[in-house]
Amino acid sequence: MSLLFGPMHQHIDGHKEVTAHNEIIHLDVPEIIGVALSHGNIEANILVKEGDHVKIGTKLAERDDGFYVPIFSPVSGTVKSIEKRPSTSLKPVMHAIIENDFREDTVELKTISEEASKEEIVEFIKQMGIIGCGGAGFPTYYKYQTDKCEHLLINAVECEPYITADARMIEEKSYYFKTGVRMLLKASGARDCIICIKEEKKDLIELIDLMFEGDKRVSVLKLKDLYPMGWERVMVYEALNAQYERFPIEIGAIITSATTAIYVGRATITGLPINEKIITVSGDAVKSPHNVLARVGTPFRNLIEACGGYTSDEVIVLSGGPMMGTSLRSDEVTTRPAVNAITVLTYMVYEEYPCIRCGACANNCPSGLRPVNIIQALKAKDFDRLQRLKVTDCVECGLCAYNCPSKIPVTENMRRAKRLLNARKQS
Numbered sequence: 001m002s003l004l005f006g007p008m009h010q011h012i013d014g015h016k017e018v019t020a021h022n023e024i025i026h027l028d029v030p031e032i033i034g035v036a037l038s039h040g041n042i043e044a045n046i047l048v049k050e051g052d053h054v055k056i057g058t059k060l061a062e063r064d065d066g067f068y069v070p071i072f073s074p075v076s077g078t079v080k081s082i083e084k085r086p087s088t089s090l091k092p093v094m095h096a097i098i099e100n101d102f103r104e105d106t107v108e109l110k111t112i113s114e115e116a117s118k119e120e121i122v123e124f125i126k127q128m129g130i131i132g133c134g135g136a137g138f139p140t141y142y143k144y145q146t147d148k149c150e151h152l153l154i155n156a157v158e159c160e161p162y163i164t165a166d167a168r169m170i171e172e173k174s175y176y177f178k179t180g181v182r183m184l185l186k187a188s189g190a191r192d193c194i195i196c197i198k199e200e201k202k203d204l205i206e207l208i209d210l211m212f213e214g215d216k217r218v219s220v221l222k223l224k225d226l227y228p229m230g231w232e233r234v235m236v237y238e239a240l241n242a243q244y245e246r247f248p249i250e251i252g253a254i255i256t257s258a259t260t261a262i263y264v265g266r267a268t269i270t271g272l273p274i275n276e277k278i279i280t281v282s283g284d285a286v287k288s289p290h291n292v293l294a295r296v297g298t299p300f301r302n303l304i305e306a307c308g309g310y311t312s313d314e315v316i317v318l319s320g321g322p323m324m325g326t327s328l329r330s331d332e333v334t335t336r337p338a339v340n341a342i343t344v345l346t347y348m349v350y351e352e353y354p355c356i357r358c359g360a361c362a363n364n365c366p367s368g369l370r371p372v373n374i375i376q377a378l379k380a381k382d383f384d385r386l387q388r389l390k391v392t393d394c395v396e397c398g399l400c401a402y403n404c405p406s407k408i409p410v411t412e413n414m415r416r417a418k419r420l421l422n423a424r425k426q427s
């Protein structure tokens with residue numbers, strides 16, 4: 001049986017105008033780069049050591065435990081140390097600290113022809129270490145190892161407030177986007193490709209229509225400006241009028257973010273791994289919000305300084321957007337291929353009041369969950385009830401906390417309940 005999802009009626013202020021049209025800042029590559037040698041929290045096998053000379057594209061580490069994810073050097077230079085540092089995944093992970101020699105030497109780059117077979121393209125994407133660039137970081141090749149795909153969905157919805165990096169990337173790198181979509185269509189084996197985008201992005205829709213003019217396999221689906229319209233279950237429902245239980249491939253669909261498609265296109269044409277990203281630096285506590293093109297491994301601080309710095313001393317720095325982003329303890333953490341935004345918000349202390357049972361959290365939950373009952377089960381450590389209440393269906397969209405009049409950190413409670421249930425399953 002497919003999972004149902006709850007109501008989708010929440011429009012939240014996007015604040016996109018602050019970065020949607022201003023110029024992209026091209027950040028100088030710093031002298032010292034810190035590359036996380038992990039995939040999320042999973043430590044990778046380290047292939048370099050202190051003193052090694054590396055080039056752009058030198059493999060520094062690889063995850064190879066069922067998922068294969070190589071990690072490449074974004075600069076040429078010398079490995080000064082391998083050490084544990086805080087990262088965007090919160091847990092400190094090993095980093096390669098590289099002193100940039102500014103020579104921009106590259107390894108021998110291997111491109112791929114658009115005439116390559118499905119299998120060759122999937123293997124190429126795997127070896128290039130392409131991962132979900134919209135924040136999730138899932139290895140892209142993995143979803144494409146199927147012959148059951150009928151529809152490829154490209155997620156250009158970008159529904160989190162403040163973030164405009166995807167839209168700016170499509171505008172700036174349209175040739176890579178077009179090539180990437182065509183390569184992914186072939187890799188998927190799908191008969192059509194639906195590019196999902198919010199209806200108000202009229203200029204972008206026009207540009208995409210022009211890009212694929214004459215290609216009957218590719219169409220654009222205009223979606224309403226509701227949150228979280230970019231959630232995969234909602235997108236699949238809107239595009240295909242179908243629901244699935246665990247993975248979209250159950251109903252013949254693969255979903256890939258627009259930015260990931262751009263990096264597939266870029267790798268196809270140049271042979272380069274993801275060594276730079278356009279990242280939206282925005283929020284109410286950064287002086288001059290912009291999209292910033294930065295080399296992977298650049299400290300967040302450099303990007304924030306390029307945007308004029310903080311507006312006050314009391315700020316919260318998030319990796320990602322304000323609804324689903326991760327709050328960081330330090331702006332010294334460095335950018336990674338999956339990072340699409342840095343959001344800086346004014347630090348505010350909210351007084352929490354008792355739950356008034358208004359139902360706003362449940363009424364706005366796109367997963368159809370009942371957060372109050374989940375919080376009760378969490379307090380009682382009633383794991384069977386947490387399971388029955390399907391807390392693992394929570395996508396951590398943040399709407400429950402956003403709508404709670406009592407300022408209860410409802411989403412944080414959902415995260416805790418999920419962590420607890422997972423830990424219990426693993427013990």
Ligand code: SF4
Pocket residue numbers: 361364365366367368369371393394395396397398399400401410411414
């Ligand atoms: S974060 Fe809250 S609103 Fe969003 S899916 Fe989870 S419980 Fe539902």
Ligand code: SF4
Pocket residue numbers: 354355356357358359360361362371372400403404405406407408410
């Ligand atoms: S929105 Fe807040 S106050 Fe209302 S029922 Fe949910 S937790 Fe209670």
